[in-house]
Amino acid sequence: MDYRGPKRVRAVQKPMPEIQHPQDAIVKVLRTCICGSDLHLYNGNVPDTRVGSTFGHEFVGEIVETGPDVTKVKVGDRVIIPFNIACGECHFCRQGMFGNCHESNTEASAVGGIYGYSHTAGGFNGGQAEYARVPYANVGPVIIPADMDLDDAVLLTDVVPTGYQAAEMAGIQTGDTVVVFGAGPIGIMAARCAWLFGAGRVIIIDQEDYRLEFARNYAYCEAYNFKEMNDPVVFIKKETDWMGADCVIDAVGAEAAGNTMQTITGRKLLLQAGSATALHWAINAVKKGGVVSIVGVYGPTDNLVPIGNAMNKGLTIRGNQTSVKRLLPRLIDHVQNGVLNPKGLITHRMPLEEVADGYRMFSAKLDNCIKTVLIPPTVTQ
Amino acid sequence: MKDNAVSNRIDPKTIKGWGIDADPENDPTYPMRKRMNVGEDPTPKRRPDSLQPVTEEVLKSIERPKVSAVFGTPAPPSGLSGVIRRQAFKYSENQYKHWLPLIMADRVDVVEGVVTDLFKGKLPNIWAEKGYDMEWKYNRTAFITKMAVIGAATAGLVMWLSSGSKKQKKNKPQTKDYLGRF
Numbered sequence: 001m002d003y004r005g006p007k008r009v010r011a012v013q014k015p016m017p018e019i020q021h022p023q024d025a026i027v028k029v030l031r032t033c034i035c036g037s038d039l040h041l042y043n044g045n046v047p048d049t050r051v052g053s054t055f056g057h058e059f060v061g062e063i064v065e066t067g068p069d070v071t072k073v074k075v076g077d078r079v080i081i082p083f084n085i086a087c088g089e090c091h092f093c094r095q096g097m098f099g100n101c102h103e104s105n106t107e108a109s110a111v112g113g114i115y116g117y118s119h120t121a122g123g124f125n126g127g128q129a130e131y132a133r134v135p136y137a138n139v140g141p142v143i144i145p146a147d148m149d150l151d152d153a154v155l156l157t158d159v160v161p162t163g164y165q166a167a168e169m170a171g172i173q174t175g176d177t178v179v180v181f182g183a184g185p186i187g188i189m190a191a192r193c194a195w196l197f198g199a200g201r202v203i204i205i206d207q208e209d210y211r212l213e214f215a216r217n218y219a220y221c222e223a224y225n226f227k228e229m230n231d232p233v234v235f236i237k238k239e240t241d242w243m244g245a246d247c248v249i250d251a252v253g254a255e256a257a258g259n260t261m262q263t264i265t266g267r268k269l270l271l272q273a274g275s276a277t278a279l280h281w282a283i284n285a286v287k288k289g290g291v292v293s294i295v296g297v298y299g300p301t302d303n304l305v306p307i308g309n310a311m312n313k314g315l316t317i318r319g320n321q322t323s324v325k326r327l328l329p330r331l332i333d334h335v336q337n338g339v340l341n342p343k344g345l346i347t348h349r350m351p352l353e354e355v356a357d358g359y360r361m362f363s364a365k366l367d368n369c370i371k372t373v374l375i376p377p378t379v380t381q
Numbered sequence: 382m383k384d385n386a387v388s389n390r391i392d393p394k395t396i397k398g399w400g401i402d403a404d405p406e407n408d409p410t411y412p413m414r415k416r417m418n419v420g421e422d423p424t425p426k427r428r429p430d431s432l433q434p435v436t437e438e439v440l441k442s443i444e445r446p447k448v449s450a451v452f453g454t455p456a457p458p459s460g461l462s463g464v465i466r467r468q469a470f471k472y473s474e475n476q477y478k479h480w481l482p483l484i485m486a487d488r489v490d491v492v493e494g495v496v497t498d499l500f501k502g503k504l505p506n507i508w509a510e511k512g513y514d515m516e517w518k519y520n521r522t523a524f525i526t527k528m529a530v531i532g533a534a535t536a537g538l539v540m541w542l543s544s545g546s547k548k549q550k551k552n553k554p555q556t557k558d559y560l561g562r563f
Contacts, residue, residue: 004510008505010506020454044487044488048466052494089428091419102449104450105452106440106452109442122452123456136429171408173405173408197404198400201393220391220396221391299480301477338397339397356510357514361512366518366520367519
């Protein structure tokens with residue numbers, strides 16, 4: 001995959017990645033996905049997204065080469081590769097904050113290294129490729145259990161842990177009402193995981209009927225279309241005895257629709273770091289003293305949100321890149337025990353060579369697309 | 382749907398896995414629960430022993446003292462976009478002077494990418510790169526409408542601009558005559 005500019009990508013042959021650090025490994029990619037946050041790159045909204053970059057932070061693969069200091073995995077191992085690159089030794093990694101590593105991104109200090117996510121996230125090539133370089137191979141990769149489907153495994157690199165952490169950061173207590181803005185793969189998974197924390201009621205809000213229908217069936221939640229409401233915040237207030245939801249999750253981020261001013265200033269003119277409509281609604285829809293959990297991705301500059309309301313309501317606002325490595329043991333158990341069914345999110349499988357079509361289909365929400373998996377030509381299973 | 386819509390609620394206890402991760406102590410939750418202040422950390426500046434050698438230009442945020450132990454190497458800064466990027470990295474992530482030039486550099490980079498393609502004798506296949514086959518297959522009517530609108534707007538703009546230049550040409554001899562009298 002080769003980025004050529006906003007909404008332009010193509011499949012090309014590139015040189016094989018090389019070991020550049022003693023803890024590097026090279027993997028042959030077996031499955032890779034297009035993520036909703038890849039669309040921020042695809043649309044040209046993330047600063048320092050250079051032409052010639054390869055995207056893709058959701059991938060699993062087979063180790064084909066290791067650096068001299070790699071001891072935890074070996075050639076032939078099939079591994080889940082967390083989307084964030086973490087050294088395991090810095091001040092943040094040692095607190096379990098593997099999404100905030102301080103030794104994997106030279107170009108920015110706010111975010112750790114992420115595969116295929118612009119030079120603002122470290123300038124690493126991603127996994128929408130036949131082969132990929134995996135730094136810190138002693139830390140990130142986790143062996144795929146023998147009985148696990150590759151389609152389940154690839155969704156454990158980001159979608160499942162991010163949805164789970166969204167619910168976790170919301171601090172859900174038994175019986176809480178949880179509202180999720182955004183019925184993309186992450187929002188749907190967040191809604192599903194909210195039940196694991198004992199939510200009493202889960203409501204998901206989006207504008208795409210097919211996604212709402214999918215969410216209703218997959219995550220057993222109530223699903224509503226905000227285009228059919230006068231005001232989604234008033235709707236949630238009415239649904240919660242005029243108190244507001246206990247917890248609200250923003251699973252949309254910078255591409256949000258629903259507010260013309262936000263759309264024009266955030267998505268068209270780039271005067272903000274994306275459209276903050278979902279976050280705006282989240283702050284206003286949560287109850288006083290409630291929790292807003294943000295996993296939707298925004299750019300690094302500024303956004304217009306009602307911060308005065310957040311202060312007046314005494315809100316707790318949590319957000320973070322997902323600490324995938326921290327969560328994987330528990331989530332692998334949940335998948336193996338049949339509690340979570342990640343591959344149920346996959347609606348489309350395409351050859352990697354058709355990556356441009358895959359991006360267009362996902363971006364334009366064509367053919368009822370929820371989640372697209374790309375399969376490299378070197379993979380036979 | 383109205384704002385007082387009746388919801389299709391489900392009994393949560395019938396959902397597989399309901400409450401299995403419920404934890405009354407989960408407050409504050411991640412990332413605060415295992416918080417370790419820098420002052421409590423006996424080795425706050427600990428980093429990996431091995432460092433990736435810097436063999437090509439890597440732009441470094443001025444908010445950190447050193448290049449990170451690993452970094453990506455694709456697409457090092459080059460051309461005019463590279464000049465702009467280098468300038469941007471003189472400022473911190475706290476400043477527009479960092480981010481806005483980077484966005485501008487990205488756009489310049491796109492033009493440089495097309496020029497590079499042409500120099501290599503490759504004409505970018507915009508239709509394929511934009512995945513328009515999918516629009517044609519699944520969204521044809523809206524796609525044709527959108528393209529027609531864009532085409533009409535572009536044609537209108539070109540006509541408007543060319544009529545402006547014709548007017549200028551028409552006025553030009555008069556100016557010449559006027560000047561000629563002196």
